[in-house]
Amino acid sequence: MSQATEVPYLDISSENFAMSSEEVRDARERNWYANTNYGVAVLRYKQVTDLLKHQSLNQGSAKWPEHNGVHSGKFYDWWSKNLLVLEGEEHHRIRRLLNPAFSPRVAEQLKPQFAELADELIEGLKEKHAKGETVEFIGDFAEPYATRALCAMMGLDHKHWPFIASRANTVGYALAVTIKDDIEAIDQAVHELYDFVEELIEERKAEPGEDVVSRLIGFTAHGDKLNDIELRNAIVLMLFGGMDTTRNQIGLLLQTYMRNRDQWELLASRPDELATPALEEGLRVNPTTRWVTREANEDFEYNGLEIKKGTTVHLFTMASGTDPEAYPDPEVDILATDRPRHHTFGGGMHHCLGHYIARADMSIALPKLAEAFTDFDCPGGDVWLPDSGNHGPLKLPVTFSVR
Numbered sequence: 001m002s003q004a005t006e007v008p009y010l011d012i013s014s015e016n017f018a019m020s021s022e023e024v025r026d027a028r029e030r031n032w033y034a035n036t037n038y039g040v041a042v043l044r045y046k047q048v049t050d051l052l053k054h055q056s057l058n059q060g061s062a063k064w065p066e067h068n069g070v071h072s073g074k075f076y077d078w079w080s081k082n083l084l085v086l087e088g089e090e091h092h093r094i095r096r097l098l099n100p101a102f103s104p105r106v107a108e109q110l111k112p113q114f115a116e117l118a119d120e121l122i123e124g125l126k127e128k129h130a131k132g133e134t135v136e137f138i139g140d141f142a143e144p145y146a147t148r149a150l151c152a153m154m155g156l157d158h159k160h161w162p163f164i165a166s167r168a169n170t171v172g173y174a175l176a177v178t179i180k181d182d183i184e185a186i187d188q189a190v191h192e193l194y195d196f197v198e199e200l201i202e203e204r205k206a207e208p209g210e211d212v213v214s215r216l217i218g219f220t221a222h223g224d225k226l227n228d229i230e231l232r233n234a235i236v237l238m239l240f241g242g243m244d245t246t247r248n249q250i251g252l253l254l255q256t257y258m259r260n261r262d263q264w265e266l267l268a269s270r271p272d273e274l275a276t277p278a279l280e281e282g283l284r285v286n287p288t289t290r291w292v293t294r295e296a297n298e299d300f301e302y303n304g305l306e307i308k309k310g311t312t313v314h315l316f317t318m319a320s321g322t323d324p325e326a327y328p329d330p331e332v333d334i335l336a337t338d339r340p341r342h343h344t345f346g347g348g349m350h351h352c353l354g355h356y357i358a359r360a361d362m363s364i365a366l367p368k369l370a371e372a373f374t375d376f377d378c379p380g381g382d383v384w385l386p387d388s389g390n391h392g393p394l395k396l397p398v399t400f401s402v403r
Contacts, residue, residue: 008034010041012314013177018387019290019318028319033305039312040305041291045326045340047303048315052292052347056300058087060293060312069180074187074194075171081229082237083353095353097226098234100219101212102353106153107360113152114364121145122372126402137396138251141369146246149361154238155211156200167193168243175390190236197235201228212238238354246358248288248385248392253279253366255393256286258376260332267334268374268403271367278334278370279363284321284342285332288392291316292346317343375401 008027011017018024027034028043035041042048051057062085065076079085083094100106121141128135147161147168156164170189173182200213208214216231226234257264257278267278294313299306307313321342322330329336345352352358376398383395 007031010034010036012036012038012041012388015386019316019391020387024316024319028316028323032303036314039314040307041314041316043316043319043323045320045323048317048320048343049347051294051302051313051315052343054294054300054302056296056298056307057294057313058297059085060295060314061085063295065174065179068177070183073183074190075174075183078190078194078233078236079174082233084237093224094226094230094234097219097224097230098216098353101215102357104356106212106215107356110149110153110357111360111364114149114361115368117145117148117152118365118368122368126372129400129402135398135400137254137398138247138393139395142247142250142254142393142396143243145365146250146361147243149246150239150242153212153242153357154200154235155204155209155213160196163196164239165243165247167196168240171240172244172390193236193239194232197232197239200235201231242354242357245288245390246361248390249283249358250362250365251393251396252286252288252391253282253362254369254376254396254398256282256332257370258378261375263332263334264370264376265374267367268370271371274334275363275367276359277336279359279366280339280342281332281334281336282366283344284327284339285318285330287318287321287342287344288390289344289346290318290388290391292343315343317346372403373400374403375399 008030010023010027024043027041032044032047033040033042042051062080065071065079070076083091083098086094121144125135125140128140143165144161147165148158150156150164151158151161167189170182170185171193173179174186176182179186201217204211204214204217208218213235216226216234219225257267263278263281267274291314294315296307296309296311296313298309301307320326321344324330326340345355345358377400378396378398381395381397382393384393385391
């Protein structure tokens with residue numbers, strides 16, 4: 001694997017590695033890809049766009065547990081069969097059966113519930129502010145909003161949100177290189193989510209509603225439907241992915257607009273018109289999913305680079321979203337009308353299934369926050385996930401003024 005151009009090297013397992021660093025920006029300036037201690041990192045927009053859809057690349061996370069010494073257990077069994085890692089006809093079939101539950105129409109129908117939820121939580125922030133209490137944005141808004149929006153989508157009583165958030169947080173440890181150290185807790189969390197899902201499925205079979213779970217149980221396509229194992233796996237994935245990534249992303253959106261106060265004020269002045277572009281700009285420059293991983297399923301050549309079968313290829317979606325070759329003025333601009341489509345939700349056959357729902361709930365929350373509050377600051381005490389893989393704030397104390 002070589003090319004005449006000088007190829008930068010990035011140590012992506014280093015505790016000091018950060019996607020938002022000058023090191024990554026410098027590497028992108030020098031070449032379209034870098035070598036790493038875990039395969040190749042693709043840094044520029046055009047190449048990320050091409051390779052997201054390349055038929056010689058499979059989703060690259062299937063072997064994550066084995067790479068880190070986990071070869072059995074509840075998490076291992078679930079991970080090896082969920083939609084994130086399936087390929088070929090099996091992937092297409094399950095995705096086809098899941099798609100109707102995540103359609104734009106379903107997302108639109110949920111918006112009134114998302115709006116009511118955002119209003120309730122914003123009132124809670126105002127009350128804490130009035131009492132002079134510290135507002136911790138993740139615990140007081142982002143996490144309950146993300147999890148309760150998930151409850152609304154799935155037709156669940158909102159009393160379940162602390163359980164779902166807690167177990168999803170624990171399963172999230174599986175995405176770290178320390179997975180083996182935490183595997184007992186991870187397996188237990190997956191086990192408890194399965195028990196919860198089993199009970200939920202039985203309830204919906206007895207009394208179906210208009211929620212996603214009822215749709216999945218009842219929907220068939222050409223006489224085909226999800227079997228019991230596929231249905232359980234899919235719903236556990238929803239409970240995990242639907243909370244974790246949305247919570248992280250809402251925290252990152254606030255960080256983005258704390259750094260771009262003029263854009264926040266513009267959003268506040270025109271919330272209905274600018275909600276969608278404000279969300280898309282935040283997703284482009286500061287995504288929770290910093291990269292997506294693929295694995296070569298055969299030897300192939302791309303853009304002068306020979307890639308051997310089995311090579312891990314990291315597509316740096318964050319770096320691609322601010323690539324000057326695609327975005328000559330990459331700074332946040334919610335009035336821009338000619339932005340190329342960003343890759344925060346992936347691309348190709350593994351494009352995020354729930355992106356319509358995620359866009360719907362975040363496009364409701366963001367302008368409502370802007371209309372309610374100004375002058376956000378973080379006085380310190382914030383705690384963050386590493387700036388690699390999936391990123392976001394775990395704790396984000398904030399001060400603000402109420403409009």
